[in-house]
Amino acid sequence: MAFKSLRKSSFMLLLAALCCALPTHAVESKSTFTYTYSGRLDSEEKADAILQAKVKAIETWIATSQPYQERNFSLAKDDITENIDEYLLSSAVVSKDNNKDIKQYRVVVRVDINDTKLLNYLTAVGRAKDGSMDDEDQYITFVFVARELASRTEAKDTASGDFKRAKTLWQATTTSEIDIAVGEVFADANYYVIEAALLEEDTAGQLDVNNFLMDYEQGDDLTPGTKRDAIRGLKSLEDPVQYLAIGTLDVDEHVTDDVTGLYKVPVSVTAKILSVKRRGATMASIGPVQYLGLGPTPIVAKNNALKLAAQEMAAGLIGQLSSKSI
Template structure:
């Protein structure tokens, strides 16, 4: 039984890899034609079907582009007509999935499912960007250091509770007296009340996390896979340190194992090294892997990775933040926790790089 289950897991992974071989997005568009009575006979003309189907296809494309992030959509709008005049270059396939002729309401509706070629779309946007329009070797140099982290320990703190009590008292008295002959008798009775009001506040420190640092090789490869085709010349941070100085990668990794952000001194030294090597764009980021669990749909191991990144333009004296990513999470699946984690890291790195490219293109940076 265990052997059969293992085979099933392998088959699922193969199917996932095959489906990922073609980077496409499936989207459905709908179009409706209102008509007067008598326009349609019992059989709708082919040219009418084609016209409505084409309109549905255009609507599918509009639906696809509406999913772009703000930066990518801004870049798309600059050359929108070049896309819409040549949709066939970007739609890998399409088919009619539903059509209805509502004779009572005089409406003919068509639903079209289209498979958009994401690679073709991204390539076109890249070629039209400032970074991608130059010849190979002429793009802006881009360096980054992204650190992969696993949570090693979590130190939690109890709430600190402060209580304040305020007391208030009230008293009232009554005095009586009588006189009889030469004798006077007096007496006093008292009544008191007390009121106490309590209040206070509670304070709790944030959890203190410690991390173990894992290999960033998969991250570097995934980032480069997106940045290079987009027209950026990727320079390894280790080469910057060797040629122009700066902070050793080991120092940066050690700091990231103890805290969420780099110290000001370390960040300044890393940027200074990149600037001396005339690298105008420099990025720093972390990818934090969570604990593995089981994906309820596939039964595979699942790991979530949270990515945080900032990109700086360091061409001038003061670094300017020109792009940022996260915090945002991505999930990876696999037959083991190790494979799931690597898939999640790769996916998170690619999506972070795509977001960075979109933001830089929207600003015309190269």
């Protein structure tokens, strides 16, 4: 009994810590559920059909938008079903039809999912699976860079008969919008977050943020040398850092949104988390996936896009780790 109590207590502490991991907003989902009955359809069966339609709406959204949380959802489905309205900001029955000839009651519902609360809960469930939450402190560091196109050369045949490959060069920088957003999500998921720049001296320069920037200006991934040195440096620390998160957030040109009249900036994200202990093995990955930011000026729209993309990216990576009980 004491062990079960400890597991429950640890899970509740983790869930409380996760409650602020993401900004609260709603996502809409719609579903249809057909309930087959016998005899006469009563009010309890109608209510159950609506309940199952709500659950199906959540399940559909997870399958299409949050596939890394499917395993966690399967673990938590019974509890979510029992407390369905805690994870919905609103719900409405769009239509209902009772076909008495074949004894089927068909209901269509539309729900606004509190994705912040739901994803935080699913992450907590995954990490608490089988009471296997690691007692060891989990340290993570990251280097995520914002990139804007500097130049692009198209592939072509030269006058001398040689073939010139296409080449894209980027301007890469670290930004406070990304660092703060990612750091908050990682920290709220109970990881100890250490700024990469603070580890440069401790790793004797093997982890060097400038090397990350130079690599990402030339290509979409780190060179083997940069990655190998960073992993070795982190592994050599007396108090080891277990995970290194890396990736790019590519900022496209701004356009005007037809609906709002505001500036709109797309950001394309590619990211992954590497295990230091497992020689840099990829434990989670995201992208490429695109997010949009709106604002009254191009700068504000870009900053909003970077913040949103960083938050969603970090949440996705954490969700994947939690599905492995990490």
